[in-house]
Amino acid sequence: MKTAYQVLILCILFVVSWVSVVHAKLNIVATTPDLGSIVREIGKDKVEVTSIAKPTEDPHFVDAKPSFIVKLNKADMLIDGGLQLEIGWLPNLVTGARNQKILPGNPGYVVASAGVPVLELPASLDRARGDVHPLGNPHFMLDPLNGKIVATQICNRLCQIDEKNGSYYKINLKDFVARLDQKFSEWQKKTEPFHGTKIVTYHKTFPYFAKRFNLIVVGTLEPKPGIPPSPAHINQLIPMMKNEGVKLIVIEQFRERKIPEFVAEQTGAKVVILPIMVGGVKETDDYLSFFDYTINQLVSALNAKS
Numbered sequence: 001m002k003t004a005y006q007v008l009i010l011c012i013l014f015v016v017s018w019v020s021v022v023h024a025k026l027n028i029v030a031t032t033p034d035l036g037s038i039v040r041e042i043g044k045d046k047v048e049v050t051s052i053a054k055p056t057e058d059p060h061f062v063d064a065k066p067s068f069i070v071k072l073n074k075a076d077m078l079i080d081g082g083l084q085l086e087i088g089w090l091p092n093l094v095t096g097a098r099n100q101k102i103l104p105g106n107p108g109y110v111v112a113s114a115g116v117p118v119l120e121l122p123a124s125l126d127r128a129r130g131d132v133h134p135l136g137n138p139h140f141m142l143d144p145l146n147g148k149i150v151a152t153q154i155c156n157r158l159c160q161i162d163e164k165n166g167s168y169y170k171i172n173l174k175d176f177v178a179r180l181d182q183k184f185s186e187w188q189k190k191t192e193p194f195h196g197t198k199i200v201t202y203h204k205t206f207p208y209f210a211k212r213f214n215l216i217v218v219g220t221l222e223p224k225p226g227i228p229p230s231p232a233h234i235n236q237l238i239p240m241m242k243n244e245g246v247k248l249i250v251i252e253q254f255r256e257r258k259i260p261e262f263v264a265e266q267t268g269a270k271v272v273i274l275p276i277m278v279g280g281v282k283e284t285d286d287y288l289s290f291f292d293y294t295i296n297q298l299v300s301a302l303n304a305k306s
C-alpha cells in the first residue's frame with residue numbers, strides 16, 4: 001500500500017510532466033542562421049531554434065558536427081535552404097538522425113527556396129565541372145523580399161504542425177512583414193543615389209541583393225561558383241573592371257584577402273568586406289539588423305569613393 005508521501009510524489013511528477021507537455025516548445029533546426037532568424041520571428045517563445053551553419057562560415061562548405069544529428073533526431077521541423085546549398089553537408093546528418101518528421105513530403109520538412117523566384121537558372125546541370133550552383137543561385141536570402149516569402153512559408157508550416165497556436169504565428173508574421181516593409185523603404189532610400197553602380201564580388205553571393213537594390217555585378221573573382229580565382233581569370237578581369245569603372249569589390253567575411261586586395265590595387269576599386277548571414281558581425285543579430293548593417297557599410301564605402 002502506498003504511503004501518503006508516495007502518492008504526493010506521484011502527483012507532483014504528474015503535474016510537472018503535464019506542464020512540460022503543455023509548454024513544450026517545437027524543436028526547429030535551420031540550416032543557416034538567416035533561416036533560423038526568420039523562424040524565431042514567427043515562432044517566438046513557442047520554438048527552440050538551432051542553426052547548423054555558423055554565420056561566419058561559407059554556407060557551401062559547413063563543418064557540420066555530428067552533434068547536430070541529435071538535434072535533428074529530436075526536431076519537429078527542419079528548414080533547408082535548398083538549391084543544393086547544403087548538399088555537401090546536410091544529407092549525412094539527416095540520414096543519421098532517423099527522424100520521419102523531417103523527411104521530404106512531411107510538413108516538418110521545409111525547403112525555403114520553394115516559392116522564391118530563382119536567379120541564374122542554368123540551361124544544363126554543371127556541377128560535374130565544379131559549379132556549386134547547379135540548380136540556380138542559392139543565396140536568395142540576401143534579398144529581403146525573399147525573406148518575406150520564406151517567412152510566409154514557415155508560418156504556414158508552423159500552423160500545420162501546431163494548429164492550436166496558428167493565430168499566434170499569423171500575428172507574428174504580420175508584425176514581421178510590417179517591420180520589414182518599413183525597413184525596406186528606408187533601405188531603398190539609402191541606396192537610391194547609387195543605382196546602377198557596378199561592382200565585382202568574390203563569389204556569386206550577391207545577385208539577389210544587387211538586383212533588389214539596383215547594383216550591377218559585372219564579374220566575380222571566382223571564374224565560376226566554387227572554383228578559386230586563377231591568374232588567367234584575374235588577368236582578364238582587371239582590364240574589364242577598368243573599362244567598366246567598377247568602384248567596389250564586395251567580398252564575404254570568410255574569404256582570403258590577398259587576391260581582392262591585389263585586384264583593388266590594380267583597378268582603383270575599393271574592397272568592402274560584408275557578412276553574408278545573420279550574426280556574422282555583432283550588429284547583425286537578426287534578419288532586419290543584418291540588412292541595416294550591410295546597407296550602411298555599402299553606402300559609406302560608396303560615399304567615401306565619390
Ligand SMILES: [Zn+2]
Nearest residue numbers: 060203204225
Ligand atoms: Zn554560392
